[in-house]
Amino acid sequence: MTTMTTAQDPIQHWDTEPHHHAEGASTNIGFWIYLMSDCLMFAVLFAVFGVLGQSFAAGPGPKALFDLELVALNTAFLLLSSITFGFAMLAMFAGNKRGTLGWLAVTLLFGLAFLMVEIYEFYHLIHLGAGPQRSAFLSSFFALVGTHGLHVGFGSIWLVTLMVQISRKGLIPANMRRMTCLSMFWHFLDVIWIGVFTFVYLLGMI
Amino acid sequence: MSAPAQDHAAHHDTPHHGHHPDGHDHGSYRSYTIGFILSVILTAIPFGLVMAGGFESRLLTAGIVVGFAAVQILVHMVYFLHMNTRSDEGWTALALIFTVVVVVIILAGSLWVMHNMNTNMMPQMDHSLPMSGFGS
Numbered sequence: 315m316t317t318m319t320t321a322q323d324p325i326q327h328w329d330t331e332p333h334h335h336a337e338g339a340s341t342n343i344g345f346w347i348y349l350m351s352d353c354l355m356f357a358v359l360f361a362v363f364g365v366l367g368q369s370f371a372a373g374p375g376p377k378a379l380f381d382l383e384l385v386a387l388n389t390a391f392l393l394l395s396s397i398t399f400g401f402a403m404l405a406m407f408a409g410n411k412r413g414t415l416g417w418l419a420v421t422l423l424f425g426l427a428f429l430m431v432e433i434y435e436f437y438h439l440i441h442l443g444a445g446p447q448r449s450a451f452l453s454s455f456f457a458l459v460g461t462h463g464l465h466v467g468f469g470s471i472w473l474v475t476l477m478v479q480i481s482r483k484g485l486i487p488a489n490m491r492r493m494t495c496l497s498m499f500w501h502f503l504d505v506i507w508i509g510v511f512t513f514v515y516l517l518g519m520i
Numbered sequence: 521m522s523a524p525a526q527d528h529a530a531h532h533d534t535p536h537h538g539h540h541p542d543g544h545d546h547g548s549y550r551s552y553t554i555g556f557i558l559s560v561i562l563t564a565i566p567f568g569l570v571m572a573g574g575f576e577s578r579l580l581t582a583g584i585v586v587g588f589a590a591v592q593i594l595v596h597m598v599y600f601l602h603m604n605t606r607s608d609e610g611w612t613a614l615a616l617i618f619t620v621v622v623v624v625i626i627l628a629g630s631l632w633v634m635h636n637m638n639t640n641m642m643p644q645m646d647h648s649l650p651m652s653g654f655g656s
Contacts, residue, residue, distance in 0.1 A: 342607070342608060342612075343608040343611050343612060343615075346608075346612045346615060346616075347615055350615050350616065350618075350619040353619050353623065354619065354622060354623065354626070357622070357623040357626045357627060358626060360627060361626050361627050361630035361631065362630075364627065364630065364631050365630055365631065365634040382567065382570065382571055383571075385567075386563075386567050389563055389567075393556065393559055393560065393563065396556075396559075396596075396600055397552055397553070397555075397556040400547060400552035400555075400600060401549070401552065403546065403547070404546070404547070404548065404549060404552070407546050498601060501596060501600040501601045502601070504596060504600070505593055505596045505597070505601075508563075508589050508592050508593055508596070509589065509593075511563075512566070512585055512586060512588075512589035513586075513589075516566055516567070516570045516585045517582055517585060517586075519570050520570060520574050520578050520581050520582055520585070
């Protein structure tokens, strides 16, 4: 009988441990670490582009292919989507469900506009015969810009699911946590896009 | 079903209005607008510079464009991602610093090694292997 009490002792010590974290307390730092790992993946793609960006294989270079006005339009879409997501976060912290959903919808529209322009650009390049198989420069270009575009695409899917969750359950703590994560993801993609338009488009056109 | 959920949300919402014990900064309309205006300026100048043809020196143009990008990334970090040294007891800042170090090593190392290989190996193959006498 005494063995049972001694066996339960460690369990009781475990339960009375003072550092009890609330559910989701570590979500922010965990998601931030994921974003940092994502950042490393983009760094590798940038490095590949830096190494292969001049290997045209006698094919077309950036000046023959890129349209800076289109890139400026895309940059504007992504920047606008960043600030509208910020407004969605502010509406969420104010407890305004309709405002949150409205700003998220505007963000989604800008995200989709960005994707449409990028898909048009890729289609245009492939139509010109400047697809990813044309040269090492174009392979690394499609890998880098395409990976960023895929992130925006999956971010948009996440945005839609979050809008459904918020409209059904309201601004519950779990949804607020998800909003915080998606806002970090969305702003992070805008930061990556700064690197893309600088190193791929602007430096290529100088 | 929605009544207790909203009550829970409202209860959870109260600490956000005042002091932030966890160090998270949620920003305001003002901070988002400042960040947005700064970003627009920092984007428009390099785009305008390159679209206008840039300076005589390509290196100067490239340096200015990269400089604006670096400043804009900092603006996004502060005004949109609300980075500070206090959130999560400084662990986000520490993770960011570690990532930046690794990113610099990846980028600088890759470019340096591959540039070295390109410049040192390709011409030597021309010089050390005189192909005269073997046909054309």
